[in-house]
Amino acid sequence: MQIAVLMKQTFDTEEKIELVGGAVAEHSVKYIINPYDEYALEEALRLREAHGGSVTVISCGPGRAVEALRTGLAMGADEAVLIAEDGLAGNDRAIAAALAAAVKSLQPDLLLAGLFAVDRGAGSVALQAAELLGLPHASAALKLEIRDGAGGGGRTAVVERDTEWGVETVEVPLPALVTAQQGLNEPRYPSLPGIMKAKRKPLREVTAAELGLSADDLAPRTERVALLAPPVRAAGRKLAGTPGEQAAQLAELLQREAKLF
Amino acid sequence: MSDQSKRTALVYAECAEGKLRRVALEALGAARRLAGDGGSVHAVLAGGGSAASPALAAAAAELAARGAGVVHVIDDPALAGFAPEAYAAAIGAAVAAVQPSIIVLGHTAAGRELAPRVAAALKGGHIADVTAIQVPEDGGADAILTRPLYAGKAFEQRRLLPGASCVITVRPNNLPVAEPVEAGSEGKVAALAYAAPPLWTTVRDVVRKASGRVDLAEADIIVSGGRGVRSADGFAPLEALAKVLGGAVGASRGACDAGYCDYALQIGQTGKTVTPKLYIACGISGAIQHLAGMSQSRVIVAINKDPDAPIFGVADYGIVGDLFEVVPLLTAEFERILATPGS
Ligand SMILES: Cc1cc2nc3c(=O)[nH]c(=O)nc-3n(C[C@H](O)[C@H](O)[C@H](O)COP(=O)(O)OP(=O)(O)OC[C@H]3O[C@@H](n4cnc5c(N)ncnc54)[C@H](O)[C@@H]3O)c2cc1C
Numbered sequence: 001m002q003i004a005v006l007m008k009q010t011f012d013t014e015e016k017i018e019l020v021g022g023a024v025a026e027h028s029v030k031y032i033i034n035p036y037d038e039y040a041l042e043e044a045l046r047l048r049e050a051h052g053g054s055v056t057v058i059s060c061g062p063g064r065a066v067e068a069l070r071t072g073l074a075m076g077a078d079e080a081v082l083i084a085e086d087g088l089a090g091n092d093r094a095i096a097a098a099l100a101a102a103v104k105s106l107q108p109d110l111l112l113a114g115l116f117a118v119d120r121g122a123g124s125v126a127l128q129a130a131e132l133l134g135l136p137h138a139s140a141a142l143k144l145e146i147r148d149g150a151g152g153g154g155r156t157a158v159v160e161r162d163t164e165w166g167v168e169t170v171e172v173p174l175p176a177l178v179t180a181q182q183g184l185n186e187p188r189y190p191s192l193p194g195i196m197k198a199k200r201k202p203l204r205e206v207t208a209a210e211l212g213l214s215a216d217d218l219a220p221r222t223e224r225v226a227l228l229a230p231p232v233r234a235a236g237r238k239l240a241g242t243p244g245e246q247a248a249q250l251a252e253l254l255q256r257e258a259k260l261f
Numbered sequence: 262m263s264d265q266s267k268r269t270a271l272v273y274a275e276c277a278e279g280k281l282r283r284v285a286l287e288a289l290g291a292a293r294r295l296a297g298d299g300g301s302v303h304a305v306l307a308g309g310g311s312a313a314s315p316a317l318a319a320a321a322a323e324l325a326a327r328g329a330g331v332v333h334v335i336d337d338p339a340l341a342g343f344a345p346e347a348y349a350a351a352i353g354a355a356v357a358a359v360q361p362s363i364i365v366l367g368h369t370a371a372g373r374e375l376a377p378r379v380a381a382a383l384k385g386g387h388i389a390d391v392t393a394i395q396v397p398e399d400g401g402a403d404a405i406l407t408r409p410l411y412a413g414k415a416f417e418q419r420r421l422l423p424g425a426s427c428v429i430t431v432r433p434n435n436l437p438v439a440e441p442v443e444a445g446s447e448g449k450v451a452a453l454a455y456a457a458p459p460l461w462t463t464v465r466d467v468v469r470k471a472s473g474r475v476d477l478a479e480a481d482i483i484v485s486g487g488r489g490v491r492s493a494d495g496f497a498p499l500e501a502l503a504k505v506l507g508g509a510v511g512a513s514r515g516a517c518d519a520g521y522c523d524y525a526l527q528i529g530q531t532g533k534t535v536t537p538k539l540y541i542a543c544g545i546s547g548a549i550q551h552l553a554g555m556s557q558s559r560v561i562v563a564i565n566k567d568p569d570a571p572i573f574g575v576a577d578y579g580i581v582g583d584l585f586e587v588v589p590l591l592t593a594e595f596e597r598i599l600a601t602p603g604s
Binding site for chain 2: 011013014017019024035090092093096118119120121122123124125126127128129130131132136137138139140158162163164165166167168169170171172173176182183220221222223224225226227228229230233235236237238239243244246247248250251253254255258260261
C-alpha cells in the first residue's frame with residue numbers, strides 16, 4: 001500500500017511565543033513536526049508494517065521544513081518531498097493546491113494528515129487538498145483499519161472518528177484522506193539507526209511551478225492586517241470565610257456583579 | 262460606494278438533533294453584517310430522513326424571521342447521515358443558485374469539515390475559527406475578521422481581498438445571534454433542487470453521547486473537573502452543579518489521562534476550545550495547555566485547595582477549598598436562587 005502523509009513544521013506552541021512588531025520573534029521559537037501530523041505519520045508506519053508498501057512524507061514550506069521531513073524519515077518514512085516555497089504562509093488554498101499536485105503525482109492508496117496544525121489551527125489545508133483531488137475523507141480518526149474489498153469491491157478505510165455527536169464509525173473507499181485526532185496512537189521516537197538511515201533516504205525538493213501550478217492557483221484570497229497579543233486577563237479576587245459563606249458570596253457575585261443569572 | 266458593499270452572503274444553517282443550532286444564528290448575524298446594508302443574505306438548510314421535514318420547516322421559519330432573505334431547504338434521504346460529500350454538495354447547490362461572495366458556517370465538527378471543501382470548490386479563501394468581526398460604517402467591504410493563533414497565544418486579523426469569494430467559519434459562542442427582523446419583513450422559504458452526488462461515506466455506527474447533554478462548544482456554562490476530582494465518581498457533584506445551572510461538564514487532560522472521564526470532555530490545547538459565559542474550574546491546577554482552551558471565557562471561577570495554583574491567576578473569583586465541600590454548597594445555593602422567580 002502506498003501511503004502519503006502531509007506534514008507541517010510548526011512552532012512549538014507550548015513554548016513561550018514572543019511577538020515583536022507584529023510578527024513572531026523567530027529566535028524565541030522552537031520548530032517541531034505538528035503533533036497531529038506525527039499521529040498521522042505513526043499510523044502510516046503501522047499500516048505499512050501490517051500491509052507492506054511505502055510511506056512518503058510531503059511538506060510545503062520554507063527551506064527549514066527539511067528538518068521536519070528528516071525527522072519523519074528517521075521515524076521510518078521511506079521518502080520525502082519538500083515543496084520549497086517561502087511566501088505561502090497563511091495562504092491555505094495555495095498550500096493545498098501545491099500539496100494536491102504533489103500527491104497526484106504519487107497516486108497513493110491512502111493520504112493521511114493531522115486534524116489541524118497547532119500553530120494556525122484552521123484545519124483547512126488537507127481537506128482542501130482532498131477536494132482538489134476528488135478524494136473522500138474521514139476526519140478526526142481515533143482508530144483506522146484497512147479492509148480488503150469483499151465481493152469484488154475495492155479496499156476501504158474503516159474509521160472511528162471523534163465528532164460532537166459521539167464516536168462515529170464510517171467506511172470510505174480508498175484512495176481517501178484520513179485526518180488524525182489525538183488518541184489515534186502514540187508516535188514513536190526516531191531511533192539512532194533510524195536517524196543514521198534517514199540521511200541516505202531520498203528527499204526531493206520541488207517548487208510549485210515545477211508541479212505545474214499557475215499564479216492563479218496560488219493567488220491568496222485573504223490577507224493578514226495585524227498580529228496581536230491576546231488581551232491579558234487580570235487575576236480577580238479570592239473569596240474569604242467558611243466554605244458555606246464563600247459559596248453564598250460566589251453565587252451572589254455571579255448574580256449581581258457578573259450579571260450571569 | 263463600491264459594489265463590494267453590496268455583497269451576497271450565504272449561511273449554512275446547521276441543525277443538531279432536529280433543531281437549529283445557536284451557532285447557525287450566530288453565523289446568520291455575521292452574514293448580515295458582512296453583506297452590508299444593501300447586500301442580500303441567503304441561508305441553506307439541509308437534512309433528510311423520517312423526522313427531517315417538520316424540523317427543517319421550523320428551522321427555516323426561524324431563519325426567515327431573523328433576516329435570511331431566502332431560506333433554501335434541501336430535504337433529501339442522502340442527507341440522513343453525515344456524509345460530508347453529500348452536505349458539501351448541498352451547500353454547493355445553494356452556492357450555484359445564489360452566487361454568494363461570502364459563505365458563513367459555524368466552526369463546529371461539521372462546519373470544519375465542510376468549509377474547506379466548499380472553499381476549494383469555489384477557488385475561494387477560508388478564514389477559520391473567527392471570534393470577532395469589525396465592519397466599517399458603510400457595510401461589509403473591508404470587514405476585519407479576528408481569529409486566534411498559536412493555541413490562543415496570539416490573534417490575527419484578516420481581511421478579504423477585493424473580488425475574492427471566501428468561506429468563513431465562526432467559533433460558537435463568540436458572535437451575537439441575528440436579531441429578529443420587523444414583522445412583515447421576514448424572508449421567503451423555498452425548496453432547492455438537489456441531486457445527491459455518489460456517496461462515498463457509509464456511516465456504520467454512532468455511539469451517541471448521552472442525549473440531553475449540552476454540547477461543550479456551545480455551552481453557556483461549563484463546570485470542569487481536573488485531577489482533583491480523584492475518580493470517575495468524583496465528577497458526580499460537578500454534574501449536579503452543571504445540571505442546576507443548565508451547563509455542560511468539561512475536564513482537564515489530567516482528569517482524562519487518569520481515566521476519570523472521556524477524552525471528549527477534554528478542554529485545552531489538545532482538546533476543545535471553549536468560550537462560555539461562565540467557566541467553573543474544580544480541582545484544575547491551570548496549566549498553560551489547559552488555559553489555552555478556556556482563558557477567553559467571560560467569567561472564570563476557580564475552586565482549588567492550593568492557594569498558589571496558577572488557575573487563580575486567570576480566575577475572576579477564586580475559592581480556596583476542597584471541591585467536595587464547596588461544589589455541593591454552590592449547587593444548593595444556586596438551587597435556592599434559581600428557584601426564586603425574579604431574583
Ligand atoms: C502536548 C501537551 C498537550 C496538553 N494538552 C492539554 C489540554 O488540552 N488540556 C489540559 O487540560 N491539559 C493539557 N496538557 C496537560 C497539562 O500540562 C496538565 O498536565 C494538565 O492540565 C493538568 O491537569 P489538572 O489540572 O487536572 O491536574 P493537576 O495539575 O494535577 O492539578 C490538580 C489540581 O487539583 C487540586 N486539588 C486536588 N484535590 C483537590 C480538592 N479536593 N479540592 C480542590 N482542589 C483539589 C490541586 O491543588 C491541583 O491544583 C497537555 C500537556 C502536553 C505536554
